[in-house]
Amino acid sequence: xxxxxxxxxxxxxxxxxxxxxxxxxxxxxxxxxxxxxxxxxxxxxxxxxxxxxxxxxxxxxxxxxxxxxxxxxxxxxxxxxxxxxxxxxxxxxxxxxxxxxxxxxxxxxxxxxxxxxxxxxxxxxxxxxxxxxxxxxxxxxxxxxxxxxxxxxxxxxxxxxxxxxxxxxxxxxxxxxxxxxxxxxxxxxxxxxxxxxxxxxxxxxxxxxxxxxxxxxxxxxxxxxxxxxxxxxxxxxxxxxxxxxxxxxxxxxxxxxxxxxxxxxxxxxxxxxxxxxxxxxxxxxxxxxxxxxxxxxxxxxxxxxxxxxxxxxxxxxxxxxxxxxxxxxxxxxxxxxxxxxxxxxxxxxxxxxxxxxxxxxxxxxxxxxxxxxxxxxxxxxxxxxxxxxxxxxxxxxxxxxxxxxxxxxxxxxxxxxxxxxxxxxxxxxxxxxxxxxxxxxxxxxxxxxxxxxxxxxxxxxxxxxxxxxxxxxxxxxxxxxxxxxxxxxxxxxxxxxxxxxxxxxxxxxxxxxxxxxxxxxxxxxxxxxxxxxxxxxxxxxxxxxxxxxxxxxxxxxxxxxxxxxxxxxxxxxxxxxxxxxxxxxxxxxxxxxxxxxxxxxxxxxxxxxxxxxxxxxxxxxxxxxxxxxxxxxxxxxxxxxxxxxxxxxxxxxxxxxxxxxxxxxxxxxxxxxxxxxxxxxxxxxxxxxxxxxxxxxxxxxxxxxxxxxxxxxxxxxxxxxxxxxxxxxxxxxxxxxxxxxxxx
Amino acid sequence: xxxxxxxxxxxxxxxxxxxxxxxxxxxxxxxxxxxxxxxxxxxxxxxxxxxxxxxxxxxxxxxxxxxxxxxxxxxxxxxxxxxxxxxxxxxxxxxxxxxxxxxxxxxxxxxxxxxxxxxxxxxxxxxxxxxxxxxxxxxxxxxxxxxxxxx
Numbered sequence: 001x002x003x004x005x006x007x008x009x010x011x012x013x014x015x016x017x018x019x020x021x022x023x024x025x026x027x028x029x030x031x032x033x034x035x036x037x038x039x040x041x042x043x044x045x046x047x048x049x050x051x052x053x054x055x056x057x058x059x060x061x062x063x064x065x066x067x068x069x070x071x072x073x074x075x076x077x078x079x080x081x082x083x084x085x086x087x088x089x090x091x092x093x094x095x096x097x098x099x100x101x102x103x104x105x106x107x108x109x110x111x112x113x114x115x116x117x118x119x120x121x122x123x124x125x126x127x128x129x130x131x132x133x134x135x136x137x138x139x140x141x142x143x144x145x146x147x148x149x150x151x152x153x154x155x156x157x158x159x160x161x162x163x164x165x166x167x168x169x170x171x172x173x174x175x176x177x178x179x180x181x182x183x184x185x186x187x188x189x190x191x192x193x194x195x196x197x198x199x200x201x202x203x204x205x206x207x208x209x210x211x212x213x214x215x216x217x218x219x220x221x222x223x224x225x226x227x228x229x230x231x232x233x234x235x236x237x238x239x240x241x242x243x244x245x246x247x248x249x250x251x252x253x254x255x256x257x258x259x260x261x262x263x264x265x266x267x268x269x270x271x272x273x274x275x276x277x278x279x280x281x282x283x284x285x286x287x288x289x290x291x292x293x294x295x296x297x298x299x300x301x302x303x304x305x306x307x308x309x310x311x312x313x314x315x316x317x318x319x320x321x322x323x324x325x326x327x328x329x330x331x332x333x334x335x336x337x338x339x340x341x342x343x344x345x346x347x348x349x350x351x352x353x354x355x356x357x358x359x360x361x362x363x364x365x366x367x368x369x370x371x372x373x374x375x376x377x378x379x380x381x382x383x384x385x386x387x388x389x390x391x392x393x394x395x396x397x398x399x400x401x402x403x404x405x406x407x408x409x410x411x412x413x414x415x416x417x418x419x420x421x422x423x424x425x426x427x428x429x430x431x432x433x434x435x436x437x438x439x440x441x442x443x444x445x446x447x448x449x450x451x452x453x454x455x456x457x458x459x460x461x462x463x464x465x466x467x468x469x470x471x472x473x474x475x476x477x478x479x480x481x482x483x484x485x486x487x488x489x490x491x492x493x494x495x496x497x498x499x500x501x502x503x504x505x506x507x508x509x510x511x512x513x514x515x516x517x518x519x520x521x522x523x524x525x526x527x528x529x530x531x532x533x534x535x536x537x538x539x540x541x542x543x544x545x546x547x548x549x550x551x552x553x554x555x556x557x558x559x560x561x562x563x564x565x566x567x568x569x570x571x572x573x574x575x576x577x578x579x580x581x582x583x584x585x586x587x588x589x590x591x592x593x594x595x596x597x598x599x600x601x602x603x604x605x606x607x608x609x610x611x612x613x614x615x616x617x618x619x620x621x622x623x624x625x626x627x628x629x630x631x632x633x634x635x636x637x638x639x640x641x642x643x644x645x646x647x648x649x650x651x652x653x654x655x656x657x658x659x660x661x662x663x664x665x666x667x668x669x670x671x672x673x674x675x676x677x678x679x680x681x682x683x684x685x686x687x688x689x690x691x692x693x694x695x696x697x698x699x700x701x702x703x704x705x706x707x708x709x710x711x712x713x714x715x716x717x718x719x720x721x722x723x724x725x726x727x728x729x730x731x732x733x734x735x736x737x738x739x740x741x742x743x744x
Numbered sequence: 745x746x747x748x749x750x751x752x753x754x755x756x757x758x759x760x761x762x763x764x765x766x767x768x769x770x771x772x773x774x775x776x777x778x779x780x781x782x783x784x785x786x787x788x789x790x791x792x793x794x795x796x797x798x799x800x801x802x803x804x805x806x807x808x809x810x811x812x813x814x815x816x817x818x819x820x821x822x823x824x825x826x827x828x829x830x831x832x833x834x835x836x837x838x839x840x841x842x843x844x845x846x847x848x849x850x851x852x853x854x855x856x857x858x859x860x861x862x863x864x865x866x867x868x869x870x871x872x873x874x875x876x877x878x879x880x881x882x883x884x885x886x887x888x889x890x891x892x893x894x895x
Contacts, residue, residue, distance in 0.1 A: 079840030223842030226778015226818035233777035413843030654879025677787035
């Protein structure tokens with residue numbers, strides 16, 4: 001008997017939740033409903049279950065005779081809106097009546113549902129969902145529409161060219177006849193080969209009925225009455241609770257475990273030694289937490305991160321970055337930067353530092369697993385950024401086939417890059433403890449666990465040099481980044497496939513948009529053993545802070561206007577110029593504010609153009625910064641959901657604000673020094689300036705929106721601090737003592 | 745020990761150690777999972793409930809402390825239909841990940857109950873107790889202003 005069988009027998013329905021756009025209600029499909037197979041729910045099958053998948057129109061949509069349209073969502077929902085956006089794009093090309101659409105989670109299958117923009121992985125990250133699925137989602141939608149047209153044409157005996165569609169209906173203008181998609185589904189035949197759709201047969205932006213209009217995010221109503229289900233909310237009959245004490249650093253393991261006190265706590269059922277820590281299984285969450293806290297464990301010292309001290313590391317990283325005799329690992333090479341630097345009339349340099357930072361997603365990591373008593377099958381409930389990575393990690397941990405792992409994908413209480421590691425360690429916790437208990441187990445991390453066992457944006461030291469010719473034009477650029485490696489730790493598989501390039505750390509150090517002929521960006525990887533991670537904005541965060549803050553300094557030192565300098569560098573990028581001009585106008589940038597400074601920054605984040613102005617005052621006695629207003633113009637191409645683009649932009653500004661001003665993780669002897677929101681300060685309402693976001697949608701392929709504003713915040717504030725006070729803040733976060741030191 | 749109190753208008757009796765936090769009793773014993781665990785330290789407000797009409801961090805409140813009292817959770821705020829505040833929350837598209845939003849709404853409801861027409865500064869002061877990592881703060885302010893305006 002598998003865990004799945006257990007669940008069914010005890011009356012638990014599978015949690016493939018469906019969300020209806022019409023009634024905006026949750027529905028729960030009962031056992032047996034695969035995500036997208038209409039035959040399972042008794043509707044006429046548009047895509048009958050074929051032995052050979054190629055016989056299906058496609059795996060993304062199915063229609064019922066009652067007009068209900070089921071669309072698969074390949075992406076996870078963590079607040080960014082992808083659960084709505086991808087089905088909406090499919091529905092657009094289908095010409096579906098959105099009120100009849102039901103969204104179902106796609107099965108974990110990279111071959112069908114992988115993001116073409118992410119090496120074919122089901123991986124929701126990098127603000128790459130809409131842009132990655134844009135072509136396939138539209139094509140799949142258009143295929144369904146074509147099938148509807150073909151069947152109507154055959155039924156009426158008219159040429160397909162005479163037909164058109166209205167939402168969920170095929171119409172024949174000549175005779176006024178009309179067939180709803182549901183009616184067609186009752187008799188539809190599907191050719192063995194899916195219809196080919198040429199790019200020019202897709203809708204033009206001026207034909208959109210759904211894209212570019214604001215529809216409600218489908219799961220929104222469930223988030224105002226407590227009904228939304230995250231993995232932490234899962235309740236199963238017979239479920240136990242688990243907590244795991246991890247070692248202070250990655251790679252250490254328990255040497256001695258004194259669990260006498262833990263086992264004496266009422267409700268503690270079992271203490272489980274693990275290779276990386278010690279698990280406690282208990283009847284209640286509080287017993288599990290108390291049991292974990294009562295453990296006395298000594299740890300092996302054989303792990304690289306022991307001894308790591310983040311204050312000392314800054315010196316080491318700085319020395320590496322500044323030692324030009326030491327070749328870095330090239331990331332971006334254009335022209336001949338060293339030669340151009342030698343020929344430059346003026347060379348400027350600068351050093352910038354970014355501290356370790358933590359995701360602080362509001363839902364502390366957790367998961368629920370039910371491993372079958374024989375250990376040969378497993379059902380999991382989790383909020384992961386990659387369905388297939390989660391399934392793969394669980395299969396690997398249990399030594400079973402991925403098909404034996406049933407994933408129940410839940411809403412994510414924030415992701416920000418924390419939940420997409422190849423090892424999915426927070427999912428494995430519950431799997432290992434459930435295997436031991438032979439019962440379902442919910443493993444909860446406390447906030448303190450979440451911080452101390454965190455995986456962080458690395459510490460980075462940036463050494464930059466720029467060479468200018470006689471006319472003041474930048475002809476040479478060098479950016480050396482010394483930082484902990486990320487990609488190799490986070491996802492060794494993707495790292496190898498990607499040619500061992502540390503994309504997560506180095507992204508954004510290339511200046512592809514700025515017109516600088518000779519450029520070199522290189523990494524000086526620091527092997528520290530510290531747990532690292534992608535974090536909202538990935539390398540763009542630190543790298544764009546360094547780049548933009550340095551450009552601001554170059555402008556000041558060379559007597560150039562910071563905005564004019566950017567406009568010159570953007571001479572080949574009209575869309576970049578447009579957002580710069582827009583934000584200058586929005587903020588009335590040229591009007592000086594007494595006692596305050598206006599700071600400017602621009603970034604091109606993977607094709608999304610972002611320009612920002614911050615208005616800041618500096619308390620010179622205390623070193624406190626106040627950001628009063630923040631203006632931002634963003635061009636993400638086509639805005640699929642305009643208000644959501646604005647919401648995401650507001651969100652990423654606030655996130656960037658925390659990274660710029662207060663958020664800092666530090667290490668002593670390899671161990672994290674912070675523990676909760678007391679000492680890891682994220683923005684609160686009082687910290688948030690007035691936000692002014694201008695969405696400048698253009699009819700270009702959509703690019704990302706989920707994190708594009710985050711990296712622009714710190715350099716805009718740094719620039720404003722200089723205008724307000726003359727001080728250069730070069731180390732994020734801009735803590736009081738750092739501001740005071742810069743003012744001195 | 746048995747502790748008797750009212751949750752969302754219904755009497756309940758739970759047995760748990762006296763210092764067990766109300767949050768966990770609500771979530772895991774009473775299955776009212778809309779009240780969420782964020783920090784366990786009264787820092788984030790994801791666990792906010794009303795106790796005899798006053799907002800409280802349920803992650804700090806020992807269950808023995810609510811003996812004989814009346815607890816309202818997000819599920820009991822307006823059973824069966826969304827109230828004006830919740831509708832305003834949707835109208836302003838406030839939630840993103842949504843995890844903190846039960847606590848935000850419970851805080852906001854307590855504010856409006858005490859002060860039906862708060863100023864923007866009063867809203868900011870009151871809501872400063874609740875963290876939102878998605879940074880929905882501007883929309884939270886707008887939703888409360890809308891709810892106050894529309895009644």
